[in-house]
Amino acid sequence: MEHVTEGSWESLPVPLHPRVLGALRELGFPCMTPVQSATIPLFMKNKDVAAEAVTGSGKTLAFVIPIVEILLRREEKLKKSQVGAIIITPTRELAVQIDEVLAHFTKPFPQFSQILWIGGRNPGEDVERFKAQGGNIVVATPGRLEDMFRRKADGLDLASCVKALDVLVLDEADRLLDMGFEASINTILEFLPKQRRTGLFSATQTQEVENLVRAGLRNPVRISVKEKGVAASSTQKTPSRLQNYYMVCKADEKFNQLVHFLRNRKQEKHLVFFSTCACVEYYGKALEALVKSVAIMCIHGKMKYKRNKIFMEFRKLQSGILVCTDVMARGIDIPEVNWVLQYDPPSNASAFVHRCGRTARIGHGGSALVFLLPMEESYINFLAINQKCPLQEMRLQKNTVDLLPKLKALGLADRAMFEKGMKAFVSFIQAYAKHECNLIFRLKDLDFASLARGFALLKMPKMPELRGKHFPEFVPVDINTDTIPFKDKIREKQxxxxxxxxxxxxxxxxxxxxxxxxxxxxxxxxxxxxxxxxxxxxxxxxxxDVEDEDMEELLHDTRLLKKFKKGKITEEEFEKGLLTGGKRTSKLDLGALDLEGDS
Missing domain, CATH: 1.20.5 (Single alpha-helices involved in coiled-coils or other helix-helix interfaces)
Incomplete structure (x- = not known):
């Protein structure tokens, strides 16, 4: 189904509960988006749906509203411990966000309890919370949900609790499979009743998603929604209101360009994507030191307990910079993001589209910019063909200040910064070597000297990728880096x-x-x-009684006998050799030597 027009909530064939309509008005959603008007009626008519729509098109409400309406229409009301709906999503941040949206719609209905199960929390506490408060609607990440099904020893029999399940939703299904959750999803599906409604939502339709559709959905209705103004032949995956740009600059110019860009837009809200957790740690600290009077926060996948708090705080900000990895690339809805900046291109092309989709969401405008090295410029054509994502060139900004000496000075002043820079450089090269599009992103073509200068390294690290290479264009600092102290006195003492x-x-x-x-x-x-x-x-x-001289004569005679036996000398030569050996053979009992076949 394509080109479904927007419509009012009152125009749905199955009328929504007045309190649901009230919650929609409070949230500021006066009418439906195309994916919502296509999906909600089908879902509410007991159909399984597999919906594909561009990122930022309003997929969350497309399953939250049917879940609430379906549970309201149940003949037999749910008990506290009965689970009526499960929403599975790939990341903690997305789960928190869905739980927050869902809370707006369950608040008017105290008979429904909802619970959030994600990593980074104590699973024992999650079990106790479920026992005490129940969880008619569960929002969870796959790993934690699978773990809950196995916690019978803690007194939780979740397999019995899900027998009343009405609805299962798999959100960002393609990412669920990309992140290696296929085994967990299959395990969870085995516990769930077959008689249920299932919704599968994704921005891209991959073969793995297709396999999941066949395994988990019964005669699903397939929905592919495009925005108005997009040609039917097109498969553009980014919102039409998104302005996409690229900037080509050398590795040792990139950081200066980024800082100049951010300094000139302090009143706006930005996401800055890096390829690795170590790069987020390093450049996050660098931006904190060099971009003043603006809130700067960092999020990456190795953060265990801080992520949720940082995410929620950043969402509330009017302006600021979030430095992050692809953990923030999918489904995350941060209000009013002005720019998405990709300092490093992602390891796969689909992630590029999802990063861009953090802005220009649900009818709003937004812009995205990716920084590319001169050797990577062909990536532009690749994105236009492979992802139907055209980009416009943005020229290098003029009058930029060279901040690399200041960044280097930060490393000299604090060992923590020096070590972060080294780890970031190593992690970047390792990630680059694994890039999906390795015909464009070729490790052997990288200018390592320029790259090291761009990282403001004090010296080149020792790593296999650099073994045997020389870098005359990179000048290390003329000090013993072992003498660089930690600014933190406790760490330095240790x-x-x-x-x-x-x-x-x-x-x-x-x-x-x-x-x-x-x-x-x-x-x-x-x-x-x-x-x-x-x-x-x-x-x-x-x-x-054999003297050394006699022993030598004996050995001489033995060698002659061997040669004679092998036919190498004649009998006459043998006799002559014995005579010239200095003594007669009376000392050597030739008959006692059995040398036949000796070689």
Missing amino acids: RQKLLERKQQERTENEGRRKFIKNKAWSKQKAKKEKKKKMNEKRKRQEGS
Whole structure:
């Protein structure tokens, strides 16, 4: 189904509850988006749906409203411990966001309880909360939900609680599978009743999603919604109100361009995407130091307990900068984001579209900018063809200030900053080497010297990718980096203790090695002397009267006999050789030597 027009909530064939309509008005949604007007009626008529729509098109309300309406229309009311609906989503942030939206619609209906199960929280506390408060609607990430099904030892029999399940929703289904949750999803599906309504929502339709549709949905209605003004032949995946730009600059110019851009737009709200957690940590600190009078926050996947708090705080800000990885690329709805800046292109093309989709959401305008190295410029054509995502060029900004010396000075002043820079550089190269589009993003074409200058490194790190390479265009600092202290006095004190302990161990090991070496040499000498004495003793015990000269003559005669037996010399030569050996063969009993076949 394509080009479904917007419509009023009152025009739905199945009328919505007055309190649901009231919640929609409070949230500021006077009419439906195309994906909502296409999906909600089908969902409410007991149909399974597989919906594909561009990011930012209002998919969350497309399943939240039917869930509330379906549970309201149940003949048998849900008990506290019965689960009527489950919403599964790939990230904690998206789960928190859905839970927040859902709360607006369950608030007028105290008979419904909802619960959020995500990573980064104590699972034992989640179990106790469910026992105490129930959870008619569960919003969860796949890993935590699977874990809850296995927690029978804690007194939770979730498999029994889901027997009354009416609705299952898989949100951002393509990302669920991208992130390796397929096994968890399959395990969860085994616990759920077959008689249910299932909704599968995604921005892109992949083969893995198609396989999931076949496995989890019964005769689904497929919905593919495009925005007005987009040609039927087009498969554009970004909102039409999104202005997409790219900027080509060298690796050692990129940071200066970013800072200049952000300094000139302090009153706006921005997301800045980096390829790795280490890059977020490093450049987040760098921006905090160099872009003043603006709130700067960082989020990445390795944060366990801070993520939810930071996410919620940033959503409330009128202006600010969120430095993040792709953990914030999918489904996250942050109000009024003006610019999405991609400092590093993502590892796969679909993530590019999802990053851009954090702005220009649900009818609003927005802009996105990706920074590219000169060798990466062909990525523009690739995105236009592969993702139907055309980009306009943005020229380099003029009058930028070179801030790399200041960034280098931060590393010299604080070991924490120096180490963050080294880790960021290493992680960037490792991520670059794994890029999905490796015909464009080729590690061998990277200008490592320019890249190291762009990271304001004090020296090149030791890593396999740089082994055997020389970088005359990169000049390391003329100091011993081991002497750079931590600004944090406690950390520096711990580091000094560690250095002392290592030095002590090194000294002890050197002494031990020296001692072992001397001992081994003396043992070797003693062994030789012992062998010599044993030989002399054996000779004495055997009573041998054969002198050295006689022994040499005996060996000479033996060699001649071997040659004669092998036919290498004649009998005449043999006899002559015995005579010239210095003594007659009377000393050698030739008959006693059985040398046949000796070789």
